[in-house]
Amino acid sequence: MDSAALLDLLGNENRRRILRLLARKPCYVTEISEYLGVSPKAVIDHLRKLEQAGLVESRVDDQRRKYFSIARNLRLEVNVSPYGFGAKSAYSASRGLDMTRCRYLTIDITSPDHVGELTELTRELQRLEELSNELSMAQRWVHGRLTDVMDGISRRIHEDSALGAREGDDARFYAEVLSALANGSERIDQISRSVDASPDLVEDALQSLARHGVVEQNDGTWTLTAD
Secondary structure, eight states, X not given: OOHHHHHXXXXXXXXHHHHHHHTTSOEEHHHHXXXXXXXXXXXXXXXXXXXXXXXXXXEEOTTOOEEEEEOOOEEEEEEEETTEEEEEEEEEOOTTOXXXXXXXXXXXXXXXXXXXXXXXXXXXXXXXXXXXXXXXXXXXXXXXXXXXXXXXXXXXXXXXGGGTOOSHHHHHHHHXXXXXXXXXXXXHXXXXXXXXXXXXXXXXXXXXXXXXXXXXXXXXXXEEOOO
């Protein structure tokens, strides 16, 4: 699901409360209505939107009561910094990710041979919760370090008259263009969407950076200079 649409959907407090309730147990409309303190009609409207987004699913029991439960396990990351605001696309949890492809991340991905006993499951729970906390701290550090590096790039660009970025805003824009390249954008239209600027402005910035030897163009795509 598109991250912007998901943010809009979760901007409603009652929908967030519905998801918190359903994270505990499946519920039917009357239960949710009593929990929220709103009318069943309003609950049905919220559930319809959550179902359309694929976050909630329903089933009917033997008494023909319709139960609702959370349908997906996903994560949404929101990034707010002096250099931009954005949300990464929501992605589903996966047990089968190949962690060996993460070159700079060392994680013990081995699991107990016989995960099934309650004691083993509790130990595994503790290990994963600790890992989750460590990764959260690492993300905070990376976020802060990224801002420091972007500040440094902006200062250097601002001080370098050869780049023609006379104003602080221009220097910051150049830094955003470099960040988009570092994040995998290669074409002007991709970079333009990433930094929310016109293709002409992006191309002008790229040409200035190229003259300075920071970026290079090959067959219509742009990359950071390798050396």
